[in-house]
Amino acid sequence: MTQPQSILKKYFGYDKFRSQQEEIIEKIVSGRDVLVLMPTGGGKSVCYQVPALMLDGICIVVSPLISLMKDQVDALKANGISAAFLNSSQSFDEQQAILESCYKKEIGLLYVSPEKLIAELGMITQMARPSMFAIDEAHCISSWGHDFRPEYTQLGMLREKFSHVPFVALTATADKVTRRDIAKQLRLKSPEVFISSFDRKNLSLDVRTGIKTKEKLQEIAEFIDRRKDSSGIIYCLSRNNCQDVAEALRNYGINAGFYHAGMKAEQRAKIQDDFINDELQVVCATIAFGMGIDKSNVRWVIHYNLPKNIEGYYQEIGRAGRDGLPSETILYYNYADLTMLNKFAAESSQSEINLEKLKRMQHYAEADHCRRKILLNYFSESLEENCGNCDVCKNPRKHFDATVLVQKALSAIARMGQKEGASMVIDVLRGSRKAEILNAGYDRIKTYGAGSEIGGIDWQRYLMQMLNLGILEMAYDENFALKITQLGNDILFGRRNAELTLLQPLPKPEAKAPQAKRTKVSNPDEELFNRLRTLRSRFAKEEDVPAYAIFSDATLIDMVKEKPLTEQDMLNISGVGEHKFYRYGQVFLNAINSFSEDPSKNQKSDTYRDTLNFFHQGFTPEQIAQKRDLSPTTIYSHIAHLYIQNKIQSLQSYVSENEIMQVKEAFAQTGGQKALKPIYEYLNEQLPYPKIRLALAVLEREMQPI
Ligand code: ADP
Ligand code: ZN
Numbered sequence: 079m080t081q082p083q084s085i086l087k088k089y090f091g092y093d094k095f096r097s098q099q100e101e102i103i104e105k106i107v108s109g110r111d112v113l114v115l116m117p118t119g120g121g122k123s124v125c126y127q128v129p130a131l132m133l134d135g136i137c138i139v140v141s142p143l144i145s146l147m148k149d150q151v152d153a154l155k156a157n158g159i160s161a162a163f164l165n166s167s168q169s170f171d172e173q174q175a176i177l178e179s180c181y182k183k184e185i186g187l188l189y190v191s192p193e194k195l196i197a198e199l200g201m202i203t204q205m206a207r208p209s210m211f212a213i214d215e216a217h218c219i220s221s222w223g224h225d226f227r228p229e230y231t232q233l234g235m236l237r238e239k240f241s242h243v244p245f246v247a248l249t250a251t252a253d254k255v256t257r258r259d260i261a262k263q264l265r266l267k268s269p270e271v272f273i274s275s276f277d278r279k280n281l282s283l284d285v286r287t288g289i290k291t292k293e294k295l296q297e298i299a300e301f302i303d304r305r306k307d308s309s310g311i312i313y314c315l316s317r318n319n320c321q322d323v324a325e326a327l328r329n330y331g332i333n334a335g336f337y338h339a340g341m342k343a344e345q346r347a348k349i350q351d352d353f354i355n356d357e358l359q360v361v362c363a364t365i366a367f368g369m370g371i372d373k374s375n376v377r378w379v380i381h382y383n384l385p386k387n388i389e390g391y392y393q394e395i396g397r398a399g400r401d402g403l404p405s406e407t408i409l410y411y412n413y414a415d416l417t418m419l420n421k422f423a424a425e426s427s428q429s430e431i432n433l434e435k436l437k438r439m440q441h442y443a444e445a446d447h448c449r450r451k452i453l454l455n456y457f458s459e460s461l462e463e464n465c466g467n468c469d470v471c472k473n474p475r476k477h478f479d480a481t482v483l484v485q486k487a488l489s490a491i492a493r494m495g496q497k498e499g500a501s502m503v504i505d506v507l508r509g510s511r512k513a514e515i516l517n518a519g520y521d522r523i524k525t526y527g528a529g530s531e532i533g534g535i536d537w538q539r540y541l542m543q544m545l546n547l548g549i550l551e552m553a554y555d556e557n558f559a560l561k562i563t564q565l566g567n568d569i570l571f572g573r574r575n576a577e578l579t580l581l582q583p584l585p586k587p588e589a590k591a592p593q594a595k596r597t598k599v600s601n602p603d604e605e606l607f608n609r610l611r612t613l614r615s616r617f618a619k620e621e622d623v624p625a626y627a628i629f630s631d632a633t634l635i636d637m638v639k640e641k642p643l644t645e646q647d648m649l650n651i652s653g654v655g656e657h658k659f660y661r662y663g664q665v666f667l668n669a670i671n672s673f674s675e676d677p678s679k680n681q682k683s684d685t686y687r688d689t690l691n692f693f694h695q696g697f698t699p700e701q702i703a704q705k706r707d708l709s710p711t712t713i714y715s716h717i718a719h720l721y722i723q724n725k726i727q728s729l730q731s732y733v734s735e736n737e738i739m740q741v742k743e744a745f746a747q748t749g750g751q752k753a754l755k756p757i758y759e760y761l762n763e764q765l766p767y768p769k770i771r772l773a774l775a776v777l778e779r780e781m782q783p784i
Contacts, residue, residue, distance in 0.1 A: 091655035111269040114248045117276045118396030122248045126212035135209030139189045147189045152623035158657025163189035180206035192229045216247035220259035237265040251389045276457045283449045283468035284408045288535045299330040308377035312362045315383040324362040334360035337367040354624045374401040375631035384415040387435035401632040411443040413538045424554045446475040480578035488570040490525040499558040504537045646754045689716040714768040718775035733772045741773035
């Protein structure tokens with residue numbers, strides 16, 4: 079094991095690094111600057127936390143997310159890592175106490191907000207000798223990014239001041255331009271750039287177009303109803319919207335709250351805490367929500383309205399499934415949102431960039447090929463195969479010759495003088511008798527009522543396609559009037575044909591959302607999972623830390639799957655490091671054991687019986703592990719247990735007399751404990767763990783009174 083690997087296991091309880099993590103760590107430790115681009119949930123923190131534990135001095139972590147600092151620090155402490163934070167939310171005395179412990183070298187990582195760091199740079203770096211700087215959410219330094227924060231720009235001067243320590247910039251959102259800008263603004267010294275794939279395979283992508291508000295709410299309520307206990311976020315465009323949607327969902331009996339920047343700090347904190355602690359199932363929020371949320375088991379994200387750009391959208395859906403388990407995302411898209419967002423963008427200060435970004439967003443929402451390809455493309459990555467996990471892949475689009483249909487619309491637009499917006503055009507095509515139409519005399523034009531066989535919503539979707547294909551343009555500065563482009567004229571005058579995508583009846587979300595997706599555990603295991611979750615909440619409350627800081631959902635699911643019986647089994651669970659094992663291991667082991675021994679569950683004896691059957695059929699433990707989708711360690715512990723229970727006669731072919739004698743001696747010499755590690759070490763790491771485990775079982779059976 080390399081040093082970084084053993085730190086990963088000891089402190090974080092993980093067996094392997096994810097792709098690139100180890101190389102990044104090596105580079106930092108060797109003193110290089112690095113720029114890390116990884117999607118949300120990719121595992122950025124480990125990239126600087128492990129070096130922080132290897133290097134002398136204090137790792138200064140710059141983060142704009144004051145609300146997140148406490149949670150991040152709590153999570154580190156839960157892993158037995160000394161960390162602290164400094165920001166304006168603390169009293170003078172608190173800050174002094176922290177600086178004091180930095181001075182006494184009691185702190186490994188210090189989280190600090192950019193403004194605090196700059197304002198008190200001298201003081202901080204005098205008390206805390208920096209070993210490295212980690213700049214989290216580094217895209218905030220670039221005005222090209224979507225979340226520019228002026229207080230970040232001052233960080234540029236740090237690089238020269240601390241020329242001898244490595245700098246690490248990390249971000250989850252960066253198009254090519256922003257990427258280059260981050261390195262430039264932070265003045266990184268020939269940084270090694272690591273770009274992970276932005277593909278989040280565990281997130282399903284779904285876009286639903288042209289659904290009326292009332293149906294939308296009903297659909298969302300049904301969606302949530304089928305996913306009891308699984309938390310999610312609904313992003314809304316406006317503050318009022320958040321409140322209305324939350325209210326509507328509560329009327330459906332759903333445990334929903336709302337969150338936006340217009341609320342008091344305490345109210346916001348309460349919503350966040352309740353959500354993180356699984357006490358609030360759904361939060362309806364503006365995009366202000368989420369930056370400060372590190373909750374790994376968000377199982378779905380819904381966009382109630384079209385987002386402004388793809389970066390934001392990708393970051394928001396990225397808040398789902400950070401634990402790597404399958405999670406769902408839905409984007410609702412309609413004409414009215416598009417019109418409004420266009421108006422905002424056109425009136426904004428960087429209108430050109432913002433309009434272009436919105437266009438790309440629209441392009442995504444309108445896509446008739448694999449959506450993931452478009453997303454990844456946006457981040458300069460390409461995907462060979464269609465993803466199979468987006469609505470287009472699941473439901474491929476068909477095209478048809480729409481020349482006549484398009485001509486009808488264009489003709490109406492032309493005859494109305496190209497000065498009306500979509501809704502008026504649709505009313506004319508459908509032959510509406512609204513007063514404004516009659517007053518304008520539009521009932522006398524030739525195409526009046528020529529499209530009455532097509533519904534209003536469908537017309538909207540067709541017009542949207544025509545905009546996307548460049549047949550029409552929208553004049554945002556003329557009340558959103560539709561204008562005919564050159565291409566449109568060619569079609570209108572019969573010089574070209576037009577092809578559109580066939581509108582499909584929108585599939586109901588329930589048709590493809592099995593409840594079991596929520597977690598990988600099956601029914602009887604679900605009960606154990608829930609018990610472990612309750613236990614986790616109890617600890618989280620007692621210690622006033624977020625639930626995930628105790629164990630992540632992924633770790634609980636691993637426990638449910640492996641059903642660890644012994645300390646060693648527990649240490650093998652992904653996410654159980656030494657410190658957490660010491661704090662919580664025994665309690666969780668007891669909970670699992672008492673659940674398994676409950677005769678009404680009878681699961682454990684089933685699992686032993688299954689292993690025993692395979693064993694009798696002559697399979698090796700490794701083969702049994704593979705067949706049962708369990709770890710070999712678990713199978714060895716089953717075999718040991720079955721041997722002690724006299725269900726297996728002999729272990730001769732697995733462990734020799736000589737080996738048993740060695741273990742016996744080591745056992746006596748290391749204090750007569752059944753823990754495997756001391757024995758393993760006593761025997762100079764020569765005898766593999768499975769053999770030690772089986773030898774101990776032989777010794778135990780020998781000692782049993784017959
Ligand atoms: P990011 O900051 O990139 O959004 P995090 O650092 O919060 O992501 O990591 C996301 C999740 O993945 C966390 O629960 C973290 O503990 C877990 N994780 C990180 N590295 C590993 C690893 N090597 N093996 C297993 N889980 C990991
Ligand atoms: Zn796809």
